[in-house]
Amino acid sequence: MNPPAEFRSFRLLRKNLANRPYRNLAAIFAYAIIAATLFSSQFLINGAQQSLDAGISRMGADILVVPEEYTAAGQNVILIGQPNSFFFDDAGFEKISRIPGVAKASPQIYIATLVASCCAAPVQMIAIDQEHDFTVSAWLKNNPEVMLGKDDIIIGSSIVQNVGNDLAFYGHTFHVVGVLERTGMGIDNSVFTRFEDAYVMADESELKAVKKLTIPPGMVSAVLVKVDPGASPADVAREIQEQVPGTKTITPNGLLNAVSGQIGAVMRILYGASIAVTIVAIPLLGLISAMVAQERMKEVSILRALGARKTFVVRLMLAESFSLAIIGGLAGIAAASGFLVFFQDFIAVTLKIPFITPSPQALFIGGGSALLLSIGIGGISSLYPGILITRSEPYETIRKGES
């Protein structure tokens, strides 16, 4: 292919990169590892945080009150949808409703289903009291075409069914009227129904199901609390625990801490790996660049003898380094994105963390910062070769090359 009428420095840069494939591929691989490690860490953290935000927002509650001995089970219901059944006296609900600072309180009954026709494993059924509910009803308000009537259920996004399908739990047939958006939390693996239908299902289970379901009368599993505007959820939660003995309160902050605790170890490993990779990569890439600079010292000296200024040579070296960093960074981010999106459910289940694919904005920021880190390392690692080149005596170097 003929070169264009003018010879531009970009052409020299492009051909320098294209015609030194082995060392450039090694550098690209190193940059890709750095970017992929950092991007993966941010992807998982953002996914967990956004999942938690979405789940808590869907729940719409400031406080979740559960029996003291079932605190962990309550958290698991919300975070990962691990099915469970537990109860406490609904007199507690009455007490909670009257506590100062409580704006709304809504009781719920949690039922772990048997293996259902819909699903490979049991799911969490959550029965709501429509008179007091402010979680599902908030969703219904935004979806006015959906009515939760007799034997109707609204299902989480992980339950692979469509609106209009019928599903049987404990031998009782329910009709799917709505599917919630994915949150990455336990709600995705839950089925919402009304108190009345849950009681009928329990009554019928002795005859229709392989195992009898018992919902003790006058008992609920949890109470969701919305506090008054201006009231402190932490203060109200403390008050609830004092006034309703045998209960434990769970707040979004508490959930966040629980999740942080769960993923903290993994995050520490990922961030540690990012830092370790970076610490190793800078001198390694610097060494590669220095070796390349030594190898190219004669070439650079020739450029200077032909009239190139020092700044041109340094810019050329930096441009080569930045190009490799950008190519490697983008390749690493693309590879990590593909891997994480493909295996994100498996990773979330393995780590027992709530997870949704981070928003495009978060992905952009995560990818951008990983790319910037690669470019920064590229710049730092080419500093020494740059200095080496500008300090060299071009003619001495050329003459050495001749001997």
Place this chain on the structure above:
Amino acid sequence: MIKITGVTKSYSTSSSEVRAVDDAYLDVKQGEFILILGRSGSGKSTFLGMLAGLIRPTNGVVRFEEMDISILPEDQIAGLRAKKIGFVFQFSGLIPTITALENVMLPTLFCREGPGCRSRAVDLLKKVGMSDRAGAYPRTLSSGEMKRVAIARALINEPLLLIADEPTGDLDVDTEFEIMELFRQLNHEGTTIVMVTHNPDLVPYATRTYTMNRGKLAERNGPGAFGTGMNGPAFQQESLDLP
């Protein structure tokens, strides 16, 4: 064009000071072909480096068109080299990642206002007999071919002065002859040439000849002063201290 006055270049070692070039004088006029003869280590390449502004003299003045380049800032000297000085090295000095044609066009990167462009590069490759190898990479060229491309590259910005440092040092006799004929042709066309070599057989090509011995530059008596080269009587009398 170039006036060198009392130029010295010294290097300090741990025990002593070495004068690579010692109090040299030279006045090069437009259209001349100056040959500097000397053995390896005599200081002739250091002298050429100072002539091109690649090495700063310890003492003395190097004037290029009335400009003292020994005190010019480095960037200005680089600009001067790009515009007005062509350089041919002992080895080819081609950049391995670009083709012969691109190598010839390379100096135009540093001299935008020059005449350099593809058509001129093609013409120059034709002039040096390399037009059929324009798309070849340096690794596929012979030593002689690389040298021709390097000469074409040195001429791309139409320099006032062509400096050649042992340009035939690594070539066989036939290729050396071809290259020297090319230099002769360029000189006849008006290019001023300063060339160093250790080969006295090349003296007939020069309009003036100098010897460099242990850093001392001395003028000989015009073309053919060395008669039949290194074995000629004049050469032996002046003792170049050749090995």
